[in-house]
Amino acid sequence: MRAAPVTTTTTKRRAGVIAGAVALVSAITLAGCQAAEPEASGDPVEGGTLVYASGDAEPTCLDPHVGGNYPQALISAQFLESLVSRDATGEIIPWLAESWEPSDDRLAWEFTLREGIEFTDGTPLDAEAVKVNVEHLKDPATQSSTGYLALGKVEAVEVVSDTVARFVLSAPDSALLESLAQPWTAIQSPAGIARGMDANCQAPIGTGPFIVDEWVKQDHVTLVRNDDYASAPADAANTGPAYLEGIEWRFVPDSSTRYAALQGGQVDVIDNPQPDTIAAAQGDDAFTWLDAPRPGASNRIELNSGQAPFDDERVREAFIRAVEVNDGIESLFFGTAQRSYSPLSSREPLAYSDASLFETDLEAANALLDEAGWTARDSDGTRMKDGARLTLRFPVSTNQSIPAEQSLFEQVQATAKQAGFDVVISLLDLSSWYGALAVNEYEIVSAPYTKVGPDVLRILYHSDSIIPAPSGYFANLSQLDDPEVDALLTEAASTSDPAERAALYEQAQQLILGGYYLLPLYDQQNSFLLSADVKGARAMPTVSTPSFLDAWLIG
């Protein structure tokens, strides 16, 4: 499957959006929108401060090496940069490293850094700095989670010369470049890191187009332009300093307040718009919708095959045959989300889809359940077997599932009921949700996972990922335990041949989809609404964070 490029969609005014026909009309509106090239909107204008309103949680630390979540990635991508990046086609491209070369045994990679680049504190970007960063990520005291996992096979970094850093691996890693393209493994000033965690969390120092000036907790972070900026990624339109003088990065948790502030001109860009807001903004040419689904896994419902009743493949298939989600996605998301039939995001060039596996058929579902022995019914119509009810516990994280998704899950509940499943949805806060998963109190669950590259499949479906971390967390929530899948994923992660890698991932995805371990829903939704006065902004093809290096303000 080809990856869908990130499109900047200029909304067009359309008349007659009637409440009853909103879904249909928005679908038509979307289909009618053309991708606009940012370059086509006139010459860049120097100056101005862009106000960004973020609905993601305010980070507790601005250094994405510490912990490593998406809110940190969003803001740190404005001031930190990585060794490599990824372009819209999924190709790895130069950034702070201008070239790289693996050894024949693929156990050592030499990265040649761009010359003459300095961090904003004046420290030169050299091989020693790269070494310090990798050691920082691997140091338990840093408390890195995402970056630490991404560099799992990196044993050490050796300084070959000022500009050449050698990564020494414990095993070949075909995902190394993709791992290094992520904001969680960005390169920071060693002098900044040396200040200690408290100071570095307040204002990490990077090579990026902006510099952290001030962080007023719960309110905003002031970012000012790096006037000496000269390290744009290879696919940027602007290779010099940013046109904007700065960014005021505000934390506005309420989504309708964010949209009201955008409508009133108080802010220029908002993230996390709700689907109904996007649909409303479609009818107004004062706004631009930047749709940037996240890479890695698709949003999907995982079926826990580690225990009854989903240890029986027939019951899993029955659930997938019974559940109808297409209408719900269409109406609840106002046409802003595309149905997925793959475990991977459409942003991943190696994503494999098979819609034929997910056709709904209530009769087939009933027949499968009868065959599996769930023949009795209780007074509610829920199927029974040996005195046990066909109950599916469905913990839903209110932090991770937007209201539209929660409503979709209610439709899953309603359609599954027709086949005799009793889906019990519990809305939980994040801690309680992880708690329920850790003690295996779920039959179905939806958990997003953002990562660059198809290696996310190994994290989500390799049997090693069923073994819980000390905190009780484990990533393989379908508890898929198949030696054939394990072998394919392990081989794909170490092969050097791109064609072989693609074939291995395709086979693995066929097995994962064909075993009915998951119900893909749509890409992990991620988008931005921009005032029409903002030109040239784009989402990075790495993890879809917004980039304002190429952006300018008119009017």
Place this chain on the structure above:
Amino acid sequence: MWAVATLTFFAIRLIPGDPAQAILGGPGSQASQEALDQVRRDYGLDQPLIVQYVAMLGRLLTGDLGDSYALKVPVAELLGAQIGGTLLLAVLSLALSWVLALALSLVSTGRGRVATAVGEGVELTAAALPQFWLAAVLIAIFSTGLGWLPPVATGTPSGLVLPVVTLAIPLAGFLAQVMRESLLDAMSQPFVISARARGESALGIRLRHTIRHAALPGISLSGWALGWLLSGAVVVETIFAIPGLGRTLLQAVTLRDIPVVTGVVLLIALVYVVMTVLTDLAARIADPRLRQEAPR
């Protein structure tokens, strides 16, 4: 205060979530066993609950609220930075609700059946309005519709208008209901008739005589009201994106940041205590009878 600290300490341990995980990057963290053990030792989380409890009381007695698990800064510093904004919001809202409540009860009490019915209807509706709904309506009218006021409070006076009004309207409805009753009571007292006999106008009577009676229950309710406003701040601060204690509390509960939750709860309890003392004093000023230590 001791009771509040004790309740908070045990209540927060009833909700699921491991404090050691909260320290190491929050829920879903993939911290190693060594790191978890280290943190449990450092923070004394490996001790029996009663030992932790006594240790916490000991720290509180010396005025030490501890360090935030998530932000790794002293709780006192964190709360000190946020309390100003929340108190300003609460005090302004209290003042506005007083003005609204007095105006409403003075205007509509004892002015015939229609005025009373309208007044009572307004009060009841105002008191029953949910803040999140009121905030959304105010934003829709004054920000999106008219463009007069910003929906995001950015530290300017105009940004505070909508949040203050959102908090004040339900409270004003509540206060006005109480004031109306005592005002009606006072209006039927003999001193009103004698004032009328001296030639005092209807408005004069209200402003010079009965207003004190109306104010009394309002004053004693203000202590409660400020506490109510502090909890209302959680909603309003989130909607209008204002930095403050409400958002601090919300984030701390989500992240299972026990020291911060305890700190905020203690602080609100302290405000209740201080306000109760203050309202008692204010009641004495408004009602001379309370100044004589005569038995009732």
